[in-house]
Amino acid sequence: MYFQRLENLRIDKDLTQAYVASFLGCQREVYRRYEKGTRQIPVDFLIHLSELYNVSIDYLVGITDERKPYPRKK
Template sequence: MFFQRIEDLRIDHDKTQQEIADVLSCKREVYRRYEKGIREIPVWAVLKLATYYHVSTDYILGLSDQKGGAYE
């Protein structure tokens, strides 16, 4: 699921929830809910995270196990 992917990406990049919330221009609590699967992540946020982490949106959404795509 996407929420596990965004948590794993954040941890792999040694970022805090607050740092990623700042990237998305949202509150930490909102981002935490995305990460825990409590709140559905909007498309614009998926696109922004894919750009930030240099991975494909398919990877974030769990449609592919390959991180690459347009960013490789």
């Protein structure tokens, strides 16, 4: 499931749920629910998470296994 990727990416970066929650501006419990798949992630949070982990949103949500983000528009 795609939400498992959130946890794996966070652990790979040695970040805590509290840190990521603070980065997103939400409570740790809310972020924990994103990682467990019991709560939908807002689009703006997906954008911020893709930037934090340097991956595409498609990777975050399980559409692709390619981590590389798309090139930015100039």
